Amino acid sequence: MSGESSQLGVRQRTGGGATRKRSKSPAVSTSHNTDNETHAKIAKQKGTGTGPYKQPSEKGYRVALALVTIVAFITRFWKINHPDQVVFDEVHFGKFASYYLQGTYFFDVHPPFGKLLFAFMGWLVGYDGHFLFDNIGDSYIDNKVPYVAFRAMPALLSTLTVPVVYLTMWESGYSLPACLTAAGLILFDNGQIGQTRLILLDSTLIFSMACSILCYIRFYKQRHNAFGRKWWKWLLLTGVSLSCVISTKYVGVFTFVTIGAAVAIDLWNMLDYRRGLSLQQFGMHFAARAFGLIVIPFFFYLFWFQVHFTVLYRSGPGDDFMTPEFQETLADNAMAEKSVEVFYNDKVTLRHKDTKAYLHSHLDRYPLRYDDGRISSQGQQVTGYPFNDTNNHWIIVPSQPFPDSVQRPVNNNDAVKLLHVVTNTYLLSHDVASPYHPTNQEFTTVSKEDADGPRYNETLFEVRIEGKRKQGLRTMSSLFKFVHHPSKVAMWTHTKPLPDWGYKQQEINGNKNLQQKSNIWFIESIIDIDPEDKRLSKEPKKIKTLPFFKKYFELQRAMFHHNNALTSSHPYASQPIQWPFLMRGVSFWTKNDTREQIYFLGNVAGWWIASSILAVFAGIVGADQLTQRRGIDALDSRTRSRLYNSTGFFWLAWAAHYFPFFLMGRQLFLHHYLPAHLASALVTGALVEFVFGVEAEEEEVVMAGQERKKERKWVPRACSESTLGSWIACATIIGIVVASFVFYAPLTYGSPGLSVEGVLRRKWLGYDLHFAK
Template identity: 35%
Template structure:
């Protein structure tokens, strides 16, 4: 095979001129007034906020891998961002705080620009003419959703860029002679791009699946090629495995290594992680604690399963039920987490003054809250939120000097299978022993689950006493232990040191579970069946009688969808003809259509259909990687149509320009929604090309004179920030919370 690389340096002069012209146009289109709006837009709330936390080193939990967030943080840091601006609300002004938001937006915008030449080069690798390759690049450029998404501090532009880089590298790899330097280079670049794609969002797994499917297909074809010796076949297999499996895994793990290096301080995401994980943070590294727990010990008790935190109480009462003192689960260290272990039969004895009597399996204890002197208590009343018959309320009851009652009694039930083998399976030892607390009167087990209490309990996690609860949610252990009469040489214990691989594995699990838990309906969500025909978009921002609304170029979307349908119909027709004895597959044009269009249709399908299996929140921007491949597919199909049907250059040129003209017209018509430009209500209504599009035309005034000079005027640069419109913050809330993160509930709120 002759090498047919589409590196820029190897292009003919006319292609170099075309790609430079198209890239220059992309800079103008994608960076046009990048400074507006000069306030927080859409999920800049989250991804800008994560940059703040990276710079401060404060741990957070997000459902997406870290690469794009690290790049955005780097851009902000180099531009002077100090991390003090919190990106808390959509509409919050950047200018007053001197935030270098333009530099941060330039990172995804620049990657969005680079997608355009990559599109051209990829189409050239598929054998397209310069004319149709230019058409494909310009269809990507004048796609409104891709333009809008690339202009803000969001993750989808980096995702599309690395997806496009993968497609470019993989298409070129398939054109190289085996085992030449260019073959190795493009195979390595494919693996590196796959690692980067999946390190931005897990949607990159679909890109990996596409490369994997085509790799298996290629290896199968090589297996049937008798010119390929077993040794050569083994070499093909080995290098594909190294570059397409090992390289992406190493790159992905490296990004998390950088992530952990940056986030060394406690933060809002602590509560998602295990105690061992949290112990690796600065200021959370626990001092060694006595191993053996005795009557009279002051202890903190942690929930084992939900990672919700410590058994906690505070001087606030339930508004209903018993109206006794609240008992909750709280994820942060606090004096209100401290409990005194009492012998249920000797509560009047000052156990802290006596020699220690160590707790063992089967002991019946009372737990007195150290700050309020009330004891852990349960009774046959329903909890405040989970009102199931098998759940009882847990409260703190009593007062200083009161001996308590039988409803304060809990029996220790050590779980040998969960505890460290040896002494921890017989006696209660800090950290090592996992146990249940069984209420002696009702037989229920102290229990907690991922249910948040209302604001009157500061949205802390509910604690109940469950008669039928699952075992993991009723398992507890002691983290802190202190007794004044323990001998000075008493054995001390601490969490085992957690290395990178254990932290990495735990974070992947938490990300997966949190991602799967984003199932609540949202005003701007949509389902996959609505994406190919562009049923609706997403409202990003409303302010100053302007709006940013994510909506695609309906012509590009419908054209790409039509191309997919045509491919499927063509495939069905050729299969039927093959069954009837026609040998269409021997025709070069059919082979090209089946192979070059087909590989992009497969890529589209693998980036689209898996979303039908997801119950989580989904939005239009989840379709963008699939859209990219759909555009490539329809352009390759158009190229083959021009070569084999239209044939005449003049007709081909006119038809291609006609397609592009329609796309540009639609782009310009909808562009005020991408750029947040002044618009009138009538212009907005006329641009509503589909009746079910739900952008808000009442946002706009009846005529342009309603915009004052300060609102319309071009903005200027001051002290590294871009100065523009100023107004009160919008009350519009973030359309999508992908972080899985909640502000830490605190008693004093």
């Protein structure tokens, strides 16, 4: 986002326009990268070090930076040892750290970087990962868990986020009150503190996002020193920061959108021939940014997955999410060790991969009519049953008989029949609608006479093995689709229970969408296999290997699939429209004896102020555009450049981290707004300077063929010249925010316990707090 046009000290219009000449001071470039060097140069040009253009003293800025950092450390580490129990989602991310330290494979929808940081902290303090954080409220003390060390890592990153926000404002050339306002909104925010001092990923995400914005601003400030050492340094650091964002949570892509939009606008401006760049030079700029902001982040992102696969070498609870081929790369994998080749005439149990239901049948029949009036075949019911039972036993029968003395393996693409052992009937699918899905086919069973006679074809099913198709069908390790031979529908089930006539078991039907991932089944075991069967005698299993990218892409598919599947309701879920106004929070932890609770909630005053300022910014921009259309130019070029390029950049960051959530169908919670809240704090600090840090000056306007006349325009003071109004605004905002922070602190720190009256006073917007009676 360039402010190149603001470098012109004289603005000319052609064709009957006007020449406007500043009567006092020349305009300077003040895009989002404006810094103190600009003002120092102006002071030197004016020949004085005093007045509106005196060189700003860095001492005040440095003292304030040290102060906010110290206070941030105190607010983040205050009572960090309380409670000494598992809190909310610490059950997940603490568990993942333990799995890393044990080398046990697990599955999670988030990339590995943030979780690896927790494991690294545990390794530093000598923790062996023996505790698995199973339940909220489990005692850390009793289980000898170094939980303070674990919490110290996110608390430290949260502490550092505050000075990064301050430095972002300072590097952008804003006054001290503006810097303090932005940093103060993060410093005293109950939500930023509450979410980022526990064993959660958000502190890593927010710190990396803040660093990405700061590094990009520092990089953009080097634009007149393109391809210099500092230019490359800040470009690469921006890329590394972006990589840390996306390697922590996939919502980090919103930070890529923020930086990417700024880079796109900058490149578009460079393409203007008036900038004097040849196409070759433009190509070099484009390639450098692509390398630093796309290639470098991607390779760092891949690196953390390589670490993830290297550390997790043992079989664990994440096995079920991966293919058998992947699982064979893990040590102690039960699936690989207990896998047995399946032969024809084996008695087996089949299970659905996703729901873990057994293929089941019993003597009861489908009703003549379903609730919607459709007619069934009244055939024998075939259902999905969650428990092991003799009605789950089936015999794999060859489509063409062969001598019983011959043992033949079941191979990929074989056509087979399934004989239900208890009822002595054969599995069948036919062109009759299933109970819940009129477009899917019903599954039932028929007698041996029908199966060998007129309905022979309808009892044939094709075994389509996933992955290693040359390998025969094996228990546990072979995943397959069971496809009806004539109609080409895949055997499928889902979790919606059947009515009472189906004993609340799962519906089994024929799915016409063969590509659907939930069509997958596996054979769990062979029933009554002879102990002397040579298939049971095995040599020690060797751990196999897979290429990194094959493992990576498989895990990526599983992560995206399960992330999108998080659509179930949650008592503390909330909608994006509620977040800027802090309509509801999340209960993290309670203790009945002492009436203590941790309730995740932002600083009510701070969030409402920041949300109001976002609307004010939009109104100011809209008013400026409207007045310009009517020939009224109320802002000088520097002020407008700062408003659009700097504050606009911060507003873009807020929008990019907020509006995409409206398009998501997954579970959403208040903590998803924290990165956007940080951006709103930057906008608030910038607007404090815009509203209270400008003054009216006169300009001479020379209209074509007319006399000179003067206009009053609003222009900014230099960044060192903080007006009294900006200090009053800063003090007022921080004062209100601190008061709100103290008021809600017992809910943030979980101490002290509150009386009924105290809880009711804090139910300002009807928050669902505990101990309200």
